[in-house]
Amino acid sequence: MEILKVQHLSKTYGKGENQVNALKNVSFILEQGEFAAVVGESGSGKSTLLNCIGALDTPTAGSIYMDGKDLFSMKEEQRTIFRRRNIGFVFQSFQLVSELTVEQNIMFPILLDYRKPEQSAVNEILEVLGLKERRHHLPSQLSGGQQQRVAIGRALITRPKLILADEPTGNLDSKNSQDVIDLLVKASRHYQQTILMITHNNNLTASVDRVLRVSDGVLTDLGGKENEKLS
Numbered sequence: 001m002e003i004l005k006v007q008h009l010s011k012t013y014g015k016g017e018n019q020v021n022a023l024k025n026v027s028f029i030l031e032q033g034e035f036a037a038v039v040g041e042s043g044s045g046k047s048t049l050l051n052c053i054g055a056l057d058t059p060t061a062g063s064i065y066m067d068g069k070d071l072f073s074m075k076e077e078q079r080t081i082f083r084r085r086n087i088g089f090v091f092q093s094f095q096l097v098s099e100l101t102v103e104q105n106i107m108f109p110i111l112l113d114y115r116k117p118e119q120s121a122v123n124e125i126l127e128v129l130g131l132k133e134r135r136h137h138l139p140s141q142l143s144g145g146q147q148q149r150v151a152i153g154r155a156l157i158t159r160p161k162l163i164l165a166d167e168p169t170g171n172l173d174s175k176n177s178q179d180v181i182d183l184l185v186k187a188s189r190h191y192q193q194t195i196l197m198i199t200h201n202n203n204l205t206a207s208v209d210r211v212l213r214v215s216d217g218v219l220t221d222l223g224g225k226e227n228e229k230l231s
Contacts, residue, residue: 001031001032002029002030002032002068003031003032003034003067003161003162003194004029004066004194004196005063005064005065006029006063007027008025008027008061009025009026009049009061010026010061010062011048011052011057011059011060021217022045022048022217023049023059023219025062025218026049026214026217026219028219030196031194032192033188033192033193034209034210035188035194035207035209035210036208036209036211037199037204037205037208037210037212038050038198038212038214039198039199039200039202039205039211039213039214040213040214040215041215042200044217045214045216046214048217049214050166052064053162053164053196054087055079055080055083058072066087067086067161084109084112084158085113085160086158086160086162087160087161087162087164088109088158088162088163088164089155089165090152090155090165090166090168090184091166091167091168092167092168092170092171093171094139094144094147094148094150094171096139096147096150096151096154098140100138100139101135101138102126102135102139102150102153103135103136105150106122106126106150106153106154106157107122108154109157110157113158122157125153125156126153128183128187128190129150129152130149131146131150143176144173145175145176145179148168148169148171148172148176151168152187156187156193160193161194162194163187163193163194163195163196164197165197167199167200168180168197169181169199169204181207182207209224210222210224211223211224
């Protein structure tokens, strides 16, 4: 089942001599349950791509379809609600609410949408992410790896169509980085979750289904694990 369809996406900043073509005619599709990684040098256009797909930035040209719906044909308020309910975000800097417990941070997106969380769903995520014993802890009482687990749980709780992970291991050591990738893979399999992850660490792409490379705004599909050639 097709979850994400990006067609001829371009993003240009500035004008004249100062013009920067951050994305150039990017097209690809992600199916339900697919875990894809986007690799590329700093400034290649990876974050711009993620921001456009997450409706945090507006493309200059092209279309983005999420579950068959055109993101940028929606009015801004409608798009904001759609994003809240259908796209989960995992950031490098965790971005947890320091005054809320692990459990409350995970439930936060549901409460933000004026809905009541299902306790069974919260318990399941705490179990899957190995956080049951930490449910009443504050972020300041957790390690970096544990905080990123909470951020993953927060992204999962709304059962979004797509999870966008922007350098989710950027602030973690190598062991915690691999643990976070393993958890994302587990979430992808367990919940049939579609995940698009930006990473600068090519070593972390071995577990994903597909690798996409962005270079100077141009996207190349490197295919699945068996075709993975990152050197």
